[in-house]
Amino acid sequence: MEDSKKYILQEKDIPTAWYNIIPSMPNKPRPYLHPGTKQPLKAEDLYPIFSQEASRQELNVTDSWIEIPEEVREMYKIWRPTPLVRARGLEKALDTPAHIYFKNESVSPVGSHKLNSAIPQAYYCKKEGVTNVTTETGAGQWGAALSLAARKFGLELAVYMVKVSYNQKPYRRSIMQTYGAEVIASPSMSTRAGRKIITDHPNYQGSLGTAISEAVELATSTPNCKYALGSVLNHVALHQTVIGLEAEKQMEMAGEYPDIVIGCFGGGSNFSGISFPFLRHKLDGEYDTRFIAAEPASCPKLTRGVFQYDFGDEAGYTPLIPMLTLGHEFTPANIHAGGLRYHGAGAVVSQLMEDKLIEATDIPQLESFESAIMFAKAEGIIPAPESAHAIATAIREAKKAKEAGEQKVILFNLSGHGLIDMSAYDRYLSGDLVNYEVTDADVAESTKNLERII
Numbered sequence: 538m539e540d541s542k543k544y545i546l547q548e549k550d551i552p553t554a555w556y557n558i559i560p561s562m563p564n565k566p567r568p569y570l571h572p573g574t575k576q577p578l579k580a581e582d583l584y585p586i587f588s589q590e591a592s593r594q595e596l597n598v599t600d601s602w603i604e605i606p607e608e609v610r611e612m613y614k615i616w617r618p619t620p621l622v623r624a625r626g627l628e629k630a631l632d633t634p635a636h637i638y639f640k641n642e643s644v645s646p647v648g649s650h651k652l653n654s655a656i657p658q659a660y661y662c663k664k665e666g667v668t669n670v671t672t673e674t675g676a677g678q679w680g681a682a683l684s685l686a687a688r689k690f691g692l693e694l695a696v697y698m699v700k701v702s703y704n705q706k707p708y709r710r711s712i713m714q715t716y717g718a719e720v721i722a723s724p725s726m727s728t729r730a731g732r733k734i735i736t737d738h739p740n741y742q743g744s745l746g747t748a749i750s751e752a753v754e755l756a757t758s759t760p761n762c763k764y765a766l767g768s769v770l771n772h773v774a775l776h777q778t779v780i781g782l783e784a785e786k787q788m789e790m791a792g793e794y795p796d797i798v799i800g801c802f803g804g805g806s807n808f809s810g811i812s813f814p815f816l817r818h819k820l821d822g823e824y825d826t827r828f829i830a831a832e833p834a835s836c837p838k839l840t841r842g843v844f845q846y847d848f849g850d851e852a853g854y855t856p857l858i859p860m861l862t863l864g865h866e867f868t869p870a871n872i873h874a875g876g877l878r879y880h881g882a883g884a885v886v887s888q889l890m891e892d893k894l895i896e897a898t899d900i901p902q903l904e905s906f907e908s909a910i911m912f913a914k915a916e917g918i919i920p921a922p923e924s925a926h927a928i929a930t931a932i933r934e935a936k937k938a939k940e941a942g943e944q945k946v947i948l949f950n951l952s953g954h955g956l957i958d959m960s961a962y963d964r965y966l967s968g969d970l971v972n973y974e975v976t977d978a979d980v981a982e983s984t985k986n987l988e989r990i991i
């Protein structure tokens with residue numbers, strides 16, 4: 538048999554529907570609650586914040602397949618289908634009998650998977666007559682993706698960017714500005730939520746939670762303006778299933794099926810995207826695949842968080858979401874995988890964790906960079922610091938397979954490249970980076986004010 542390096546699909550193979558896992562779940566996630574009344578939310582309750590179609594998708598628990606609009610598939614063609622790659626170089630470097638594959642989502646124009654959801658979210662806004670969109674961004678990946686999507690559909694975009702990243706990551710800011718977005722450092726004086734936190738903590742460097750509060754406030758107080766979120770929510774995970782649906786066909790081309798599927802974990806969108814299409818074959822009893830979410834040891838919501846209703850943002854504007862959470866007041870250490878610094882996990886992933894259908898692991902910062910560099914040397918691609926957590930987990934599993942003498946098939950998602958994160962690599966290479974530990978006392982403190990609803 539010829540030794541293939543990568544598996545390539547045609548444009549006609551771009552999926553025509555996204556996969557919604559909720560109808561197939563043995564236990565459905567608990568409902569979102571209205572933050573004021575604490576009653577289960579209806580789609581209409583979300584209309585002031587999101588586009589109506591995104592709101593309906595968010596609460597859709599009945600349709601397993603949701604059609605991808607032709608306009609969105611057209612736009613996907615800019616970079617999709619993405620390649621599935623056999624990591625032969627990495628296998629060799631590890632001298633492992635495991636077969637390692639990765640789905641390369643770093644080939645999108647903005648360098649990450651985030652564009653898979655930015656495009657449909659912008660499309661639905663446009664279709665519903667919305668003129669302005671707003672969002673938050675941490676490391677700048679989501680902001681960059683939405684900037685391009687907004688441009689493509691002729692929408693004006695304002696991005697609240699976490700202040701520390703605004704100052705430390707000028708290139709991501711420039712990318713957003715290149716596509717024509719307005720970028721505001723958060724906390725800012727332009728919103729009530731921003732002014733309050735600046736008054737209370739004048740030197741606050743910002744967090745995703747605060748930036749979300751600012752963006753949601755702008756959206757709900759401005760006519761014809763909607764908010765778009767890049768992770769955590771069901772409709773975002775739904776859009777990302779194009780990753781796993783393509784990967785499924787490509788694994789078939791390779792004549793294999795994964796024993797282990799891995800994604801790094803911030804709020805859960807790329808992990809869900811690579812996993813859910815394969816998980817459906819576990820739910821129907823066909824395969825006993827393991828699914829591993831790789832989170833940073835400094836922000837361990839899946840392994841150390843509490844399962845409780847919590848807000849998605851700092852100020853408490855969002856609905857209450859049933860999630861594994863470190864508490865919306867948790868401030869993670871300033872690690873370089875900025876996209877993984879979020880306090881909670883989406884409702885579906887949290888329920889799947891409760892039901893032990895998926896598992897999670899914590900990766901220390903130094904191990905993530907060590908793995909990233911090994912991967913870069915072996916495969917040529919410099920991964921995003923976020924994606925390095927998935928790589929580190931794949932390497933751990935490949936080493937275990939070697940010890941056990943088992944020929945496991947491992948698939949991970951390469952969520953993005955790291956070419957705009959070279960300052961982080963620079964700091965790692967000069968020995969400046971350290972590991973951060975979260976103690977039980979830290980978690981007890983950051984979750985102590987959560988209302989106990991569950």
Ligand SMILES: *Cc1c(COP(=O)(O)O)cnc(C)c1O
Nearest residue numbers: 678768803804805806807876953
């Ligand atoms: C945003 C981001 C993540 C984390 O977000 P998820 O929603 O958990 O996928 C991971 N990798 C990259 C490259 C990102 O930009």
